[in-house]
Amino acid sequence: MKAVGGFLRKHDLAGILVLAAILLVVLPLMLDLFRLNLVGKYLTYAFVAVGLVLCWGYGGVLSLGQGVFFGLGGYCMAMFLKLEASDPASTKIQSTPGIPDFMDWNQLTALPWFWQPFHSFTFTLLAMLLIPGLLAFVIGIAMFKRRVGGVYFAIITQVIAAILTILIIGQQGYTGGVNGMTDLKTLHGWDIRSDSARYLLYFLCCALLIGGVFLARYVLGSKLGKLLLAMRDKEERVRFSGYDVAEFKVFVFTLAAMFSAVGGALFTLQVGFMSPSFVGIVPSIEMVIFTAVGGRASILGAIYGSLLVNWAKTFFSESFPQLWLLFMGGLFIAVVMFFPNGLAGVLEQHRVRIGEWWRKCAGRLRPTPAVPLQRENHS
Amino acid sequence: MSSNFNKDRRTLSAGLIAFAVAAAIGTPSFAAAPATKTINTTGLKITDTEVYVGQLHSATGTMAISETGSIQAEQLAIEQINKAGGILGRQIRIIQEDGASDWPTFAEKARKLLVNDKVAAVFGCWTSASRKAVLPVFEKENGLLYYPTFYEGLEQSKNVFYTGQEATQQIIAGLDWIAKTKGAKSFYLVGSDYIWPRTSNKIARKHIENVLKGKVVGEEYYPLGHTQFGSLINKIKLKKPDVIYSIVVGGSNVAWWKQLKAAGLTAEKQTILTISVTEDEVLGIGGENMVGHYSAMKYFQSLDNPNNKAFVAAFKAKYGKDAVIGDVTQAAYLGPWLWKMAVEKAGSFDVDKVVAASPELEFKAAPEGYVKIHPNHHLWSKLRIGQWDKSGQAKVLYESGLIVPDPFPKGYQ
Numbered sequence: 001m002k003a004v005g006g007f008l009r010k011h012d013l014a015g016i017l018v019l020a021a022i023l024l025v026v027l028p029l030m031l032d033l034f035r036l037n038l039v040g041k042y043l044t045y046a047f048v049a050v051g052l053v054l055c056w057g058y059g060g061v062l063s064l065g066q067g068v069f070f071g072l073g074g075y076c077m078a079m080f081l082k083l084e085a086s087d088p089a090s091t092k093i094q095s096t097p098g099i100p101d102f103m104d105w106n107q108l109t110a111l112p113w114f115w116q117p118f119h120s121f122t123f124t125l126l127a128m129l130l131i132p133g134l135l136a137f138v139i140g141i142a143m144f145k146r147r148v149g150g151v152y153f154a155i156i157t158q159v160i161a162a163i164l165t166i167l168i169i170g171q172q173g174y175t176g177g178v179n180g181m182t183d184l185k186t187l188h189g190w191d192i193r194s195d196s197a198r199y200l201l202y203f204l205c206c207a208l209l210i211g212g213v214f215l216a217r218y219v220l221g222s223k224l225g226k227l228l229l230a231m232r233d234k235e236e237r238v239r240f241s242g243y244d245v246a247e248f249k250v251f252v253f254t255l256a257a258m259f260s261a262v263g264g265a266l267f268t269l270q271v272g273f274m275s276p277s278f279v280g281i282v283p284s285i286e287m288v289i290f291t292a293v294g295g296r297a298s299i300l301g302a303i304y305g306s307l308l309v310n311w312a313k314t315f316f317s318e319s320f321p322q323l324w325l326l327f328m329g330g331l332f333i334a335v336v337m338f339f340p341n342g343l344a345g346v347l348e349q350h351r352v353r354i355g356e357w358w359r360k361c362a363g364r365l366r367p368t369p370a371v372p373l374q375r376e377n378h379s
Numbered sequence: 380m381s382s383n384f385n386k387d388r389r390t391l392s393a394g395l396i397a398f399a400v401a402a403a404i405g406t407p408s409f410a411a412a413p414a415t416k417t418i419n420t421t422g423l424k425i426t427d428t429e430v431y432v433g434q435l436h437s438a439t440g441t442m443a444i445s446e447t448g449s450i451q452a453e454q455l456a457i458e459q460i461n462k463a464g465g466i467l468g469r470q471i472r473i474i475q476e477d478g479a480s481d482w483p484t485f486a487e488k489a490r491k492l493l494v495n496d497k498v499a500a501v502f503g504c505w506t507s508a509s510r511k512a513v514l515p516v517f518e519k520e521n522g523l524l525y526y527p528t529f530y531e532g533l534e535q536s537k538n539v540f541y542t543g544q545e546a547t548q549q550i551i552a553g554l555d556w557i558a559k560t561k562g563a564k565s566f567y568l569v570g571s572d573y574i575w576p577r578t579s580n581k582i583a584r585k586h587i588e589n590v591l592k593g594k595v596v597g598e599e600y601y602p603l604g605h606t607q608f609g610s611l612i613n614k615i616k617l618k619k620p621d622v623i624y625s626i627v628v629g630g631s632n633v634a635w636w637k638q639l640k641a642a643g644l645t646a647e648k649q650t651i652l653t654i655s656v657t658e659d660e661v662l663g664i665g666g667e668n669m670v671g672h673y674s675a676m677k678y679f680q681s682l683d684n685p686n687n688k689a690f691v692a693a694f695k696a697k698y699g700k701d702a703v704i705g706d707v708t709q710a711a712y713l714g715p716w717l718w719k720m721a722v723e724k725a726g727s728f729d730v731d732k733v734v735a736a737s738p739e740l741e742f743k744a745a746p747e748g749y750v751k752i753h754p755n756h757h758l759w760s761k762l763r764i765g766q767w768d769k770s771g772q773a774k775v776l777y778e779s780g781l782i783v784p785d786p787f788p789k790g791y792q
Contacts, residue, residue: 034494038487093787105533105574107581169602170572178573178603179508180482183515193519272515275482275508317484318491321438321477 047263049302051256057296060232065157071279073261106173136257140250180275301344412468433492435503440480448708525714531578553675606634646671657705666771757784
């Protein structure tokens, strides 16, 4: 098979086109704005899931703390929006007008220094990518250089998620505490709660996600991608071949963190607030589940997984407000028991079977090729 | 989608018969069901016989244990209203959504109820965090929320009615009482670490220092769910405050009160006043661990008045004889009734008209006795001091006069 665009195979490109068509055409035509906005929210989790495919599905690095990066990205965006929403005119009822409301409730009388730069949107965008990236980089260096991996790494990421949650909740004068940052209204005077803004943000989210899919594909299609796969399956062998395994792991973990951060920032924009409930252990594990349901070795699978699980969550909780958690639990158990490679794994199996059947039919008409087609092994 | 609450066929047919009779008599004074288009000009989900409302609490997750009482009380009130003929001739149908103890989910479901279902009013939320999460949604979509929990104040929205007490109503009269009856001068403030306990303690401290001329000898906060109070109890023993003022919330209460008792700080040795323990919490803590301690609330299940007797009897008939009713449960019960009165006064379900008709409405059949809606959307209410007994019930020792709600108290900020 000839590679398209250097790194994309034909069926990959077809898959991305189908996804783009579903997100950009089918869903906007089918759904009303409220449901579309929900899909937009689900898609922000898909960013995390794509990141997890890179670092877990390919790199073999299971992080149970992606909520940390999702939250940091989201909080950076929320800080900018909160400052804009806290102009002196709309906060004149406070003891100190012009600072965010939660600071006033916690007896702060001036904006803390680390909030100051968030008046700038450019800084916010940079911070949104670089702060989570840097944190992941530091964690990565500290862990992987010491060859901490596997379960121990997963536990440490959980601990970091727990620490950050406690920090945010404890420092409520600076962070809004358990309430989070609420009541975000405008971005440079543009009302993010209006209908037109919701449409625009949805399409922005889709565009960035598809861009992210291309980026991820590019990374996986490169030599680096092959090394990641090799590392996941036989780390020692890669190390003995003279590669510094730790560096690749740091890279892929940092990249996954930045994916999550973009998702978090888009979440804040579309939902209109950020709270510590996205940072902790439970949401971080949920994000791993999205990836697992979709298929951890498939970028597109992870996106569909995020959409499906979140849609199921919304649907069950609307239909069975008392029992929906049981249904969700059942769904996860069923997926893990019957489709260990996720939905993408099921599809892959059937593709092989369908392919065989097709070749068999075609074989009656034409002689079979002497050399069997080379298949890339995804699982 | 909807969880229609009124499944009692007889009730439904009784309502329909009442409606048919009203329609048959047909005189204007009896026409309980005015045309839908005149009472609903903003496209809410209202038919000629039904009006839809939303109910948005946590049915699952850590808050479910607290919010279940509110869910039950609101459903009881709506059932009673439906039995009495509904509102403007329409039976109330409930669309219940689960906030799942998760604030973003609350925001999502609030949008669903207002945008998709177009409900005429929503009864819901419990924690401040969930209210803060839905508030922008209600303001943007011009919805109507009846919020039942006592809370920190510092908020007032056109789209929300607060049927619990704001902080000054719950705090000041209680401190005055304990200072007067116990001669208390030194106070130790304890709380869970979030906005409500912190704001409440800020008000308490100002009142203790500026008005009561007393002294705050300590102020400590612990994360929600904290269970190790040993070091705090040791500090308290050293400082020997006249009163411990406790705003420990939720599950932490169980550990807190048990450890106090184990450390010998029983009611005979140490006066404790709390504003975060209702009958619901005592059920978890165990009455034997609370004996003799004081709570400041606007409502106790043991209130001795005819309204409350009828309410408690109806509640127990519906949810079992062991059901307990705490302050918030009673406040939640007020929501549907206050909404009914406002709609009937406005002659319309339109949110703007209901809001405009609400100030100064009096609800004389309230289990807590009597409440009136202030123009700032909070309620005039009384404060009671209850002393807990072994059975988990409180004996009401003191009752204040009606207190004006003041969500932005001057001199306490």
